[in-house]
Amino acid sequence: MPAPTVVLVHGAFADAASWAPVTADLLGRGLAVRVPPVYNRSLSADAASVRAVAEQVGGPVLLAGHSYGGAVITVAGAAENVVGLVYVAGYALAEGESLGQLQGGFPDSDLAANLVYTPYPVPGGEDGTDVSVAVDAFPAVFAAGVPEERARVLAVSQRPLSAFAFGEPASVAAWRTKPSWGIVSAADRTINPEVERFGYTRAGVREIVEVDAPHLVMQTHPREVADVIAAAAAELS
Template structure:
């Protein structure tokens, strides 16, 4: 069993695993083992449980990387025994018992708040539909990816993976950063998650922070910076 951590890249809301494409290319070129699972985006507890199940099946140590809502997911899933560190990318970092809505509510809204679209979806076993949240396709480029290639951004805008609205009010059952080393990238030009929300969470987690002049999709806009921080974490985590 190798002691070199496997990097598990966890995407956020309104995105999918392909959002890490440029980062994966660089990590694979390093010889790093990478797993990029799909996140169901249906509830914080369920999404974290799914990612935790992926982590448990990996032999050896794991470095969890979470973007946006994925930061909340890895904060809970990071309690798995083989997780050795957490990397947050333009992410929510929740405390135990805290929800996305509670954390966001401490700060002024970003432009994302007025660009959200709410759509019902069927819930198996229930007569009541769920509500999923996505971003107005016409607003997606300016809010999420103003510094990303226009052609790619148009594709991303129409291929969003929505987030169930219930996830915003669901409290985190635990906070793995209390026992693990953490790194965080602040996307200082972010119009989706207020950069001060990111800074607050990272400071609370005592993360090593890097500020990057980038939009919310920092993995597309500044992949070299993201890879640099992941490499730093890989070289620093206890194994």
Template sequence: MSNTPTVVLVHGAFADASSYAPVVRRLLDDGVTVVAPPSGNRSLASDAGYVASVVRQIDGPVLLVGHSYGGAIVTVAGNEPNVVGLVYLAAYVLAEGESLGELQNRFAPSPLGQALVYTPYPIEGSSEPGIDVSVDIAQFPAIFAAEVDPALTTVLAVSQRPLAAAAFGEPAVGAPAWAEKPAWGIVASADQAINPDVQRFGYERAGASVIEVDSSHLVMHAHPDAVVAVIRDALTSVTAAQNEPVGSSAL
């Protein structure tokens, strides 16, 4: 088993693992082992369960990184024993029994709410359809990635991975991983999708080490170097902690 953590990158709503592409490239160039699994964006419990199953199959410690809704996922999945730290990027950080909607509604709404599109989808074995939530294609670039190359954001807008509406009201089950494990966070201070105050509140509650970046929501594309710097800091910290002798004390 290696003592060098594998970095597992968990994407959020309205995106897929390719949203981490600039970060993945930089981490790989640094020799970091990276896994970027897909999330179904169907429910918090099932999405966290899937990510947890990925983590369990990694031989060695894991640093979990979650963007946006992915922050809620890593908060639950991070309870796996080999997870040694959490990094939150413009993310929701939930407490036990709390939902995305409940946390978000404590703060002023963001422009995202007025740009959401609701689309029914069939659920096998049910006569009632589910509801998918996505971002209006025309408004996606300004709300999600204002300073990112428009040639890219127009592609991202038409290739969204919707989030099931039910996930907004689903409470997080179990104690949050941040209660026992170190955390780091980036506040995207120009975020038009998640109110930056939602991010600040969650990070403070988690006792995270925080920086603020003047960024839109898709901070991995807008400021990949800042994201990688935080991940490197987290890797350095958790690796040093693992290398401390067990039961060591000053004489």
């Protein structure tokens, strides 16, 4: 089998640029990479969007999802040409489980007390609710370990997540039929690291890699993240 194309899926409060250091590393190793936008409107819609990107690749695809992106790849990974999943400080949901349900089984992280809720218009319907991280708390809670100047930029350019996505259950859990790998950010203040460990263990991932890193491990430890993704791609080739 040819080496799979790596599709990097960002999470809430971030965008495709959050993967930039890892993207550069993987491209430097000769891997084909795609980094699509995730619109953060609903789990089903976001997964359908990422699945469409994966299917348009044509050949085998390895999905890597950070944070909420882990939930997205759990569903999008059901695409026939997806051959593996890599969770990066991410949510590995079970079928029928929502983000809120998985997270609710563990003590809150620092994120919970620093969320901001704002309405957004929905054509023909009631307003939706966007969830974002308080700008003043963002550097410490979400972007710990990132240089201060960059963290301040990320704080004011974050992509919110619709509140609807928190309660929407996963329609499928692709890890049941696709080999998976998991990276735990052991110093994560956005997702309780125990949520990551529990999800990966339940999913029976092939390897759990613990990194002494904050939530944006792709920014602070790109080589370690790229190593896991590249090793998974090699194993699937």
